[in-house]
Amino acid sequence: MTSFRIRPKFELSYPERSAVVIDRLNKKLAQEPLFDVVEIPGHFILKIKKEDQHYWSPQLNLAIEDQSDGAKIRGRYEPHHNVWTLFVLIYLALAILCLFVIIFGLSQWGLGLPAKILWILPLLLAM
Numbered sequence: 001m002t003s004f005r006i007r008p009k010f011e012l013s014y015p016e017r018s019a020v021v022i023d024r025l026n027k028k029l030a031q032e033p034l035f036d037v038v039e040i041p042g043h044f045i046l047k048i049k050k051e052d053q054h055y056w057s058p059q060l061n062l063a064i065e066d067q068s069d070g071a072k073i074r075g076r077y078e079p080h081h082n083v084w085t086l087f088v089l090i091y092l093a094l095a096i097l098c099l100f101v102i103i104f105g106l107s108q109w110g111l112g113l114p115a116k117i118l119w120i121l122p123l124l125l126a127m
Contacts, residue, residue, distance in 0.1 A: 007078040018042065018064045018071040025064075047080075056083060098124050 014021050025044065029037050038045040044062040047053070056079060063074045098121065105118035 007076055009074070009076045012073040012075070013067070013070060014073070015070040018066045021064055021071045021073065025062075055080075094124060094127055 022042070026039075029035070029046075034049070035046040036049055038047070042064050044060075044064070046060040046062070048057045048059070058077050058079055061076045061078065065072055065074070101117055101121050101124065105115040105121070108117065109115040
């Protein structure tokens with residue numbers, strides 16, 4: 001059984017040097033403008049065009065590096081950074097809510113009052 005991968009990866013090897021591979025890639029991407037391309041030396045980010053893009057649309061990161069026998073392309077499909085930011089904000093909100101419940105519940109318990117709010121804590125931790 002294969003595992004579910006959020007960010008699938010691949011590697012390709014070419015007998016040419018990385019400069020040749022980068023030139024070929026630039027020419028091919030210029031001929032068929034299907035993607036918005038961000039180029040950093042030795043690195044490409046291929047994004048879906050703005051008009052076709054959704055919040056959850058993936059992008060392809062390509063890193064091209066020289067090897068002793070040519071060039072190696074390492075690719076990774078991943079969601080846009082906004083999706084990761086959303087996950088972090090959700091987990092941060094849950095952590096702050098857990099902290100509030102713990103502080104309030106333990107304060108109530110320390111004062112000898114019923115601390116029924118602590119029953120919410122296992123539910124929050126299960127999320």
